[in-house]
Each structure stands twice: as structure tokens, then as C-alpha cells.
Amino acid sequence: MNATARRRALDLLFQLLAMLILCLALGSLAALVATVWSDGADRLSWDFLTGFPSRRAEDAGIWHALAGSMFVILTTGGLAVPIGVASAIYLEEYGTRSLSARIIEFNITNLAAVPSIIYGLLGLWLFVRVMAMGRSVLAGASTLALLVLPVVILSTREALRAVPSSIRESSYALGATKWQTVWHQVLPVALPGILTGVILALSRAIGETAPLISIGALTFVAFAPDSLWSPFTVLPIQIFNWVSRPQLAFQANAAAAILVLLALLLTMNAAAIWLRDRYQKKLV
Template sequence: MTSADKNRIKDKAFEYVGMACTFFGLFMLVIFLGDILMTGIEKIDMDFLSNFPSSRARKAGIYPAWTGTLWILGLTAIIAIPIGIAAGIYFEEYAKKSKMANFLEINLANLAGVPSIIYGLLGLQIFVRTLNFGTSLLSGACTLALLILPVIIVSTREALKAVPDSIRQASYGMGANTWQTIWHQVLPASAGGIITGIILAISRAIGETAPLIVVGAATFITNVPDSPMSDYTVLPMQIYSWIGMPDKEFAKSAAAGIIVLLLITFVLNGIAVFLRNRWQKKVKW
């Protein structure tokens, strides 16, 4: 066997190793989703969605959990979306190439890498204690808003960056000022990308558990939130508390809760991917 033959065999061998590794990842995904479906599907019915949590696993439901999740997502979105888009516009359209911009850039990169539980500690001290929001929805939403802000800013910037300069120059040429150019030309042209980024950020917020535990989401709750100052629980929090129960029956409730949580996450991610593909196809500069 010549060394060329050996090299060819090694090359082929690596191809199979690579394929095996790729399929291993997908295989784990399938096992994982399969196991959760098998465990939890029998639990899912109208009662599960409309019942309160209970000390008896058969009756336990996720009504306060999913309403809490909707509340907190709504509030988080209201806080984070305008601030995130505005900051993204400032970064990309106004603050280019100054010392200040460089500093903001490094700061943003670092914020994006801060573990979510640290945001929880920030929220605990600032929103829960200092501003005295207590363990309310508002505290949780403010904390999550800060957490997803870097995600929204980064994706807004990327969407703005994709708009070619010729559009801006044409608008300036017609006598528009910077803000008019941004509002009438750049933002409409980049809306698809910005919305995609926002959906991805929101889907990230849905699954966050750790920071909400720290800012005091409840594990057992007997009423549904009716204002931003209400106590609350969220789906991942409910799942976490069921996982910790000694009664095996609660593992089924946890799995059923996970199915609902994953369904929401996947639908949102699917919408984001769909919008991204559509937007990329439609816009040809």
C-alpha cells in the first residue's frame, strides 16, 4: 500500500467520523424529545392547562404558570424592544468610529457574555430591594429586559448594517436629515431583520429560569397575576419545582410542562427562521 492509498483511507475514515458526530448530536436530540413526549403526553389535556398547581400530582396544572409566562413576556417586550432598537440605531447610525463607540462596543460584547444568574443578582438588589418592586412581575420583567437587551441591540445593528449606503446617500441627496433618513428609509428596509432578532430574544427569555428564581418567582401560587405588581410564577419555574418533588408522578407533570414550553420555543424560533429566509430572499439590493 502506497502512502497515497493510506492518506485516502484516512480521509475516508474521517468523513465517516464526521458524519457519525453530526448524527450523534441529532440522535441525542431525537432521544431527548422522544423521551419527554413519551413521559408527558398523557398528562396534556384541558385540565392540565386550566388547573392550579396542587400537592396531588393528578390534579396539578399549569394555569398560573402559562399566564405568568405571557405576562412576563409582554412586560419584558414592552421594556426591552424600544430601548433595544433605539440603542441599536445609535450604535450603528450615530456612534460610528469614535472612542466612545469603541468603549460601548467592548461593553456590549461583555454584557452579552455575562451569565444570566448575575443578572438575577443585579435585579435582586436594584429592582426587588432598592426600587422596592418586591417579588413582582415588574421586577422579573425588568431583569429579563436587561438580559435580552444585548441580543436585541446586536441583531438590530446587523439588520441596519445590511442596508446599503446608497439608500442613505440617496435620501440625503433629496435633502433629508439623518433622523428622516433612518425613519423613512433605513428602518423600513431593515424591519425584517429587526423583528427576527426580537423574536429570538423573546424566545430566549421564555426559557430563562435562574435569574427569575433569584428575583423571587414563586414555586407555589394559588392565584393568577392581574397587574404588574402581582406575585407570579412562570412555566420553567413550575417545571423546576416539579422536578424537585419526591413523588414520581410529578415527573410526568414536569415532562408535560416541558412539552408546552418547547412547543412555544420552537414555534417562535420557527417563525424567526421563516421570516429570516423570506426577508433574505425578498431583499436584493
């Protein structure tokens, strides 16, 4: 009896602790959103969303940075997802036993922990100078793609590994080739997991400032990027610039831009969850 009571008390205690930690995490997020909202909500307007930067805080808008962020992230995804997923398929389905594959795997795990500024310096040398992309959307997206590739590869591998081997074996038993098995059986089952990894990776990329500043993304660009070769800026750089201004009115602009960035991030995540649920229902 006594022992049971103690077990129950411990159980309750642990539950409370877990709740407390959850509240702490959600509470700090809520506090952040609340302060930012109170600082910047007044600045949110159609003019702010569609305007261009200005030295006058009240005239300044963020369309250039919003369009830049979206363009860069879409291009990053377009580069990182096919390469990342293909690499993961190779490592997980084809090359698991070879020494070179294991060396590659080891390196990818390490690359995931490299500070982002290092990728920026690599991007400056490789994409901006050697490959002569200049300070373009393509150079920025290529740098961010490098940055998120390890995350995409690692999460895709996890997703592929989670596919029950019975599915592969039944496919082979029916005479399918390795490629047919991967494409028609393994990938569809792994897709929800892959999508989750991709969205986490892109969510990281959209908040990155340091690598883009070091490749020479600009701060004042009074037009939205119109091609892969166009100069660009992104929301975090614009926010950083406004925060470091002496005039208080720019702090409100920064807060409003943070709200827009949060909304963009939430939209991306919501889209990913929707896609994931959709394919989960259909295929498993």
C-alpha cells in the same frame, strides 16, 4: 485524473461529515423530545393546561405558570425591544466615531457573556428593592430585559450594518435628513434581521430560571398574574420544582410541562419567521 478523484472523494467525505453532524444535532433533539413525550404525553389535557398547582400530582395544572411565562415574555419584549433597537440605532448610525460610543460598545459585548444569575442579583437589588417593584411581573420582566438587551443590541447592529450603504446614500442624495433615512429606508430593510435577533433573545429569556428565582419569583402561586404588579411564577421554575419532588407522578407532570414550554417556544419562533418573511417580501 487521480487528483480529480481525490478531490471528489474529499468533497464527498466532507459532505458526509456535515450530514453526520447535522444528524447528531437533530438526533439528540429528537431523542430529548421522544423521552419527554413518552414520559409526559399522558398528562397533557385541557385540565392540565388550565389547572393550578397542587400537592397531588394528578390534580396539578400549569395555567399559572404558562400565563406567567407569556406575560413576563411579552413585558420583557416590550421593554427590551424599543430600548435595544434605539440603542443600536444610536451606536450604529449616530455615535460610531465617538470614544464614549466605543466604550459603550465594548461593554455591551462583555455584558452579553455575563452569567444570568448575576443579572438576577442586580435585578433583586435594583428593581425589587431600590425601585420597590417587589416580586412582581414587572421586576421579573425588567431583569430579563436587562439580560437580553445585549443580544438585542448586538443583533440589531449586525442587521443595520448589513443594509447596503447605497440605500443610505440615495436617500441623502434626495435630500432626506438622517432621521428620515434611518426610519424610512434603513430600518425597514433591517427589520427581518432585527426580528430574528429579538426572537433569539426572547427564546433565551423564556427558558431562564436562575435570575427569576434570585429576584424571588415564586414557586407556588395558585392564580395567573393579572397585572404588572402581581406575583408570578414561570414554566421553568414550575418544571424545576416538579423534577425535584420525590414522587414519581410529579416527574410526568414535569415532562408534560416541558412539552408545553417547547410548544410555546416553537409558536414564538414560527410567529417570528412568519413576520420576517412577510416584511422581507414587502420591502426588499
